[in-house]
Amino acid sequence: MVDWLYIDFNSYFASCEQQDNPKLRGKPIAVVPMMADSTSCLAASYEAKAFGVRTGTKVGEAKKMCPGLVLVPSRHATYTRYHHRAIEVIDSCLPIHRVCSIDEMCCELTGSHKRLEVAQEQSRKIKQTLAEKLGVSLTVSIGLGPNMLLAKMAADMQKPNGVTWIEKEELPQKLFSLRPRDIPGIGPKMEWRLAQQGITTMEQLLSLNERQMRGLWKSIVGARYFRLLKGESFRPVAETEQKSISHEHVLPPQERDYTSAGIILQKLLVKAAQRLRRGQWMTKRMQVSVRFINGTKWKFEISFHETQDTSLMISHLIKSYKNCPRQARPIKVGVALFDFSSESAHQLSFFESEKKNSFFKIIDQINDKYGKDTVHLASLHEHISSARTHIAFSRIPELDELDDN
Numbered sequence: 001m002v003d004w005l006y007i008d009f010n011s012y013f014a015s016c017e018q019q020d021n022p023k024l025r026g027k028p029i030a031v032v033p034m035m036a037d038s039t040s041c042l043a044a045s046y047e048a049k050a051f052g053v054r055t056g057t058k059v060g061e062a063k064k065m066c067p068g069l070v071l072v073p074s075r076h077a078t079y080t081r082y083h084h085r086a087i088e089v090i091d092s093c094l095p096i097h098r099v100c101s102i103d104e105m106c107c108e109l110t111g112s113h114k115r116l117e118v119a120q121e122q123s124r125k126i127k128q129t130l131a132e133k134l135g136v137s138l139t140v141s142i143g144l145g146p147n148m149l150l151a152k153m154a155a156d157m158q159k160p161n162g163v164t165w166i167e168k169e170e171l172p173q174k175l176f177s178l179r180p181r182d183i184p185g186i187g188p189k190m191e192w193r194l195a196q197q198g199i200t201t202m203e204q205l206l207s208l209n210e211r212q213m214r215g216l217w218k219s220i221v222g223a224r225y226f227r228l229l230k231g232e233s234f235r236p237v238a239e240t241e242q243k244s245i246s247h248e249h250v251l252p253p254q255e256r257d258y259t260s261a262g263i264i265l266q267k268l269l270v271k272a273a274q275r276l277r278r279g280q281w282m283t284k285r286m287q288v289s290v291r292f293i294n295g296t297k298w299k300f301e302i303s304f305h306e307t308q309d310t311s312l313m314i315s316h317l318i319k320s321y322k323n324c325p326r327q328a329r330p331i332k333v334g335v336a337l338f339d340f341s342s343e344s345a346h347q348l349s350f351f352e353s354e355k356k357n358s359f360f361k362i363i364d365q366i367n368d369k370y371g372k373d374t375v376h377l378a379s380l381h382e383h384i385s386s387a388r389t390h391i392a393f394s395r396i397p398e399l400d401e402l403d404d405n
């Protein structure tokens, strides 16, 4: 049994370039911020990695290590475009629980999908669908595990293009071939601190008890690692630190008017609210933005009593959207939710009923089971077929998260 499926794109920036330009496929390439020997590589293709070129390698050195290395200036808009498309494609196979960075996404498995053979089959389906709909150069490593941390570690175990799993019953032995620094979140500093305590192997680390782990980290983080590495199924600490959920959409030419933009905003809000409930959060603040063809922007922000009720949020949206200028043609719209609190700590307000909240949860479950938009708000009925999901990453990924090593 496995509970989480973690997707990590291989050499993401370099793969996007190889996808966009077939002449670069099969060649050692490095994506660079500018054409200068003094700068560092942002990403290297697997062909370049074979020569030892890595994220962070100085370009001058990389050229010496790998004769024939092709340098490609970075194009972040392209990587972001592939990112949005990748989310759509993956989400059509399996609902994404969380977008972790520009090239990593995580899905929670439910029901029969938890069976290892089914999860493996699902992983192959995701890879095949990505190859067909996103591009053959954009390969992924998929990891399956009892929690997000172990699923991510499993994904790291086989690169490129792997499907790897860690089942709870295989713990701790399955991790013994790794080093402590292979655990996400353990960097050189923590590795040094562990070494000071005589802990240099995974086997040593995993033989510690919860109190010892807590002592090593000097915080509750150690206790969390202890539980996650044992295969407990609770969500990693970062989960509660989610700061926002945002969706945006570039309007196709026929939808660049006030009414259509308003409908798209409602659809984006429906998606955002689904993710909110899936994360078992409540929100207190919403931001809506409309960008116009003439370059101007209209934005509003509204705060309310904590909620996860789609219809309540939509009524706020409709009311505020009345103030949006109607003359200029909109080109891009976005919705973001902020100020989360956990649903378990929530107290019902005067404005909502518990019944309604569980009603929307049931709709989410039906849509998860039978496909997106099986059940949806009547006001959006005519517009559902053109629904597209765009999940913007809510923070700039760290450089080391972009590395594939």
Ligand SMILES: [Mg+2]
Residues within 6 Å of the ligand: 008, 009, 010, 011, 012, 103, 401, 402, 403, 404
């Ligand atoms: Mg990656």
